Amino acid sequence: MxxxxxxxxxxxxxxxxxxxxxxxRENTLPSVESALAAGADAVEVDVQLTxxxxxxxxxxxxxxxxxxxxxxxxxxTTEQLHxxxxxxxxxxxxxxxxxxxxxxxxxxxxxxxxxxxPAAATWSVVTGLxxxxxxxxxxxxxxxxxxxxxxxxxxxxxxWKQPRMPAPALLRDLRPRFLNPPFGLVTPRFxxxxxxxxxxxxxxxxxxxxxxxxxxxxxxxSITTNRISVxxxxxxxxx
Numbered sequence: 704m705x706x707x708x709x710x711x712x713x714x715x716x717x718x719x720x721x722x723x724x725x726x727x728r729e730n731t732l733p734s735v736e737s738a739l740a741a742g743a744d745a746v747e748v749d750v751q752l753t754x755x756x757x758x759x760x761x762x763x764x765x766x767x768x769x770x771x772x773x774x775x776x777x778x779x780t781t782e783q784l785h786x787x788x789x790x791x792x793x794x795x796x797x798x799x800x801x802x803x804x805x806x807x808x809x810x811x812x813x814x815x816x817x818x819x820x821p822a823a824a825t826w827s828v829v830t831g832l833x834x835x836x837x838x839x840x841x842x843x844x845x846x847x848x849x850x851x852x853x854x855x856x857x858x859x860x861x862x863w864k865q866p867r868m869p870a871p872a873l874l875r876d877l878r879p880r881f882l883n884p885p886f887g888l889v890t891p892r893f894x895x896x897x898x899x900x901x902x903x904x905x906x907x908x909x910x911x912x913x914x915x916x917x918x919x920x921x922x923x924x925s926i927t928t929n930r931i932s933v934x935x936x937x938x939x940x941x942x
Contacts, residue, residue: 715925716905717934719739719743719927720907722737723737725930728769730749730760731760732799733791741931741932743810744810744811746804746813748797748815749761750815751763751821753779757796758797758825759781759796760795770789797814797828797829798828798832801828801834801837801838805837811837811839812837813840813841814839814841817843818846826854826857838858840858841860841862847859847862851877859877859879860879860880860905861879861883862884863884863888865888868896874900880903881903882897882902883905883906885907885908886918886926889923894922895922898922904925906918909928919938
């Protein structure tokens with residue numbers, strides 16, 4: 704997503720998937736901060752709602768995989784989440800993540816919404832912090848349409864898993880800046896067709912150096928990875 708200067712002069716945006724998950728647990732503040740320190744132009748995070756409707760960083764609907772707790776996040780209050788803290792690792796609120804990115808003074812936060820449910824509470828946190836220019840959104844159609852209803856100006860990357868372009872009516876309604884396919888769909892022709900529709904291409908999730916190079920050379924405007932230090936070196940042309 705379009706970062707503030709000077710990062711916007713880079714030819715390809717380097718986006719950190721859930722932070723820096725090979726170094727710190729995904730969707731935690733240490734993971735976000737590590738990605739920022741590694742030079743991410745944006746950090747992608749997933750948002751779910753707690754029982755008390757607070758947006759927090761978590762990909763899965765339950766706490767089992769990452770936190771060893773089988774409960775659904777929707778059945779746990781924000782206060783109860785504090786009990787899951789493991790040293791410096793905890794389930795952070797979206798507000799905490801926004802503040803961490805704001806302190807980096809340049810990168811942005813890319814908020815991934817799998818469904819429209821968290822959209823209103825998420826946007827409320829963003830506007831409450833005056834962070835509209837600091838965030839962008841990605842996700843599937845229904846979630847992104849919910850974001851667009853909340854804001855005519857929010858930057859959107861429409862997650863797209865088909866080789867053909869979205870219908871013109873959807874593009875008119877949604878007005879995304881990016882088309883956001885898995886990296887395997889990204890070819891020179893795909894990028895050309897997206898460009899003809901006025902869309903940049905943001906590809907996910909590329910972890911091999913050769914895949915990153917291919918996407919860079921194909922014309923992707925943004926690449927998302929779990930290995931942000933490697934991607935940073937590729938898009939900067941160092942290796």
